[in-house]
Amino acid sequence: MSPSKTAFIGLGVMGSPMAGHLVKSGHKVTVFNRTPAKAEAWCEEYGGERAATPAQAAAEADFVFICVGNDEDVRAVALGDTGALAGMAAGAVLVDHSTVSAHLARELAEAAGACDVGFLDAPVSGGQAGAENGALTIMVGGEEAVFERAAPVMDAYARAVTLMGPAGSGQLTKMVNQITVAGLIEALAEGLAFAVNAGLDAKKVVDVISKGAAQSWQMENRAGTMLEGEFDFGFAVDWMRKDLDICLEEAKRNGSELPVAELVNRFYEEIQKAGGGRRDTSSLIGRLPRGNGVEK
Amino acid sequence: MSPSKTAFIGLGVMGSPMAGHLVKSGHKVTVFNRTPAKAEAWCEEYGGERAATPAQAAAEADFVFICVGNDEDVRAVALGDTGALAGMAAGAVLVDHSTVSAHLARELAEAAGACDVGFLDAPVSGGQAGAENGALTIMVGGEEAVFERAAPVMDAYARAVTLMGPAGSGQLTKMVNQITVAGLIEALAEGLAFAVNAGLDAKKVVDVISKGAAQSWQMENRAGTMLEGEFDFGFAVDWMRKDLDICLEEAKRNGSELPVAELVNRFYEEIQKAGGGRRDTSSLIGRLPRGNGVEK
Numbered sequence: 001m002s003p004s005k006t007a008f009i010g011l012g013v014m015g016s017p018m019a020g021h022l023v024k025s026g027h028k029v030t031v032f033n034r035t036p037a038k039a040e041a042w043c044e045e046y047g048g049e050r051a052a053t054p055a056q057a058a059a060e061a062d063f064v065f066i067c068v069g070n071d072e073d074v075r076a077v078a079l080g081d082t083g084a085l086a087g088m089a090a091g092a093v094l095v096d097h098s099t100v101s102a103h104l105a106r107e108l109a110e111a112a113g114a115c116d117v118g119f120l121d122a123p124v125s126g127g128q129a130g131a132e133n134g135a136l137t138i139m140v141g142g143e144e145a146v147f148e149r150a151a152p153v154m155d156a157y158a159r160a161v162t163l164m165g166p167a168g169s170g171q172l173t174k175m176v177n178q179i180t181v182a183g184l185i186e187a188l189a190e191g192l193a194f195a196v197n198a199g200l201d202a203k204k205v206v207d208v209i210s211k212g213a214a215q216s217w218q219m220e221n222r223a224g225t226m227l228e229g230e231f232d233f234g235f236a237v238d239w240m241r242k243d244l245d246i247c248l249e250e251a252k253r254n255g256s257e258l259p260v261a262e263l264v265n266r267f268y269e270e271i272q273k274a275g276g277g278r279r280d281t282s283s284l285i286g287r288l289p290r291g292n293g294v295e296k
Numbered sequence: 297m298s299p300s301k302t303a304f305i306g307l308g309v310m311g312s313p314m315a316g317h318l319v320k321s322g323h324k325v326t327v328f329n330r331t332p333a334k335a336e337a338w339c340e341e342y343g344g345e346r347a348a349t350p351a352q353a354a355a356e357a358d359f360v361f362i363c364v365g366n367d368e369d370v371r372a373v374a375l376g377d378t379g380a381l382a383g384m385a386a387g388a389v390l391v392d393h394s395t396v397s398a399h400l401a402r403e404l405a406e407a408a409g410a411c412d413v414g415f416l417d418a419p420v421s422g423g424q425a426g427a428e429n430g431a432l433t434i435m436v437g438g439e440e441a442v443f444e445r446a447a448p449v450m451d452a453y454a455r456a457v458t459l460m461g462p463a464g465s466g467q468l469t470k471m472v473n474q475i476t477v478a479g480l481i482e483a484l485a486e487g488l489a490f491a492v493n494a495g496l497d498a499k500k501v502v503d504v505i506s507k508g509a510a511q512s513w514q515m516e517n518r519a520g521t522m523l524e525g526e527f528d529f530g531f532a533v534d535w536m537r538k539d540l541d542i543c544l545e546e547a548k549r550n551g552s553e554l555p556v557a558e559l560v561n562r563f564y565e566e567i568q569k570a571g572g573g574r575r576d577t578s579s580l581i582g583r584l585p586r587g588n589g590v591e592k
Binding site for chain 1: 398421422423433435455456458460461465468469471472473475476477478479480482483484486487488489490491493494495496497500501503504505507508509510511512513514515517531543546547550551552553554555556557559560563584585587
């Protein structure tokens, strides 16, 4: 992989280490962040350059990566006079790593196409640890030729990069992931809270049932902390709510029914209202009655 | 393990191969089944003996195993004049492998104790394949001394036999398993149906997301058949409904809330009413709209 000129927009808990991996892989990286202090700190740590606007960051880049919060945030840094697209040269590629709606992905693909710029929607999974260890899973929507050019650059922070279909397909795949994870965590939470209320040794129960049909990544990685009432880590309820809102809106559009995802979204809303929005998604167990032992 | 005199009551899809494994391990086995033809067929295949009542089957046995349907079925073969307990000698052990209520388990433990007979509630997981391959997971409630005597005999058909606590703890552990599995399958079904409706290659989606936080035994073992609409195998909806009813009743007793398990139980009820009671539990996907491809 020959070094490329890149721009990275959005230096949060995900974007900051991802952009760092680009530097470590030998790419030239120019960054932009809405809070300039974060971009300054990033440049001190990794030695890249800092731009005053997304358009300026993108001006010289062959590949521009965005990793911000929601649809509105992506629009703000991608579109308009100071947005990334305004600065990009024909033939360059814009990649959006944010988890946003599929229709925004299609809109950006169209806007990019009008500027002769390639576009990929490329949400990630693997969390902060995956970003730090360069082991993210990336689900990509877009054209194959564009994908082939950008995938080797994304390898800097990915364990797997897969083209799922045309523009929007990356976002839709991420939605399937979030729908499945949300219901799965609630099912695990209900089982664990029941175990506690039944007076069982819940950790022993997990040891036994994780060998069979109840096994899941969530059970192996979260049951212990759920039983300890530890939620100050991981993927925040606030982010999951944003993602589930996107899923539920898309479900209306494509005719899907998501009764459990909808219910779990309401449970997360309760947790937010009770001040738990920054807690890990496994904090679903916190709203279930548990007769003894577990901190609420 | 020295050979024991055993009795096995209930030769269904689980009990029949389990009793067969006892013969293969060198134990003497006398069987009883409500439908005598099944007992005859079993004796022809495995060469054990057949009794006219549970009491007669149990008369000479050091260990008596029951594997039938619900609370009522267990009462019918364990209690009363012709029930197993009536025939058992002091010092023998009664083991119930059926999935039933925890209060029946405690009641049987008391009734057995009054006859100086040991009792273990010992529901299994691993399904028909686990029974046939002698690879069941057995969750046991009862006294440790009784468990120590019976566990080596159960090894004939088990991969793991674990004492979970006093009488009833085996059943309660199995309930945790079923609660978790029920919600997990629905979450997976919602994700897969959404993938289909979104026009994604759903198998490719499974390949990608099964590497991370959405991974589960159900995803690895059932997503493929769910997408193909194959449900004529596995663990029947009728059995899961019976188990979930037990879970929901116990939840009322111990103060647990099971919103998703309750919802999924209603979905299974719908499937039963539509004539799908014998289908595998993964048939939950069958009641969700899927725009293209999957057989309803």
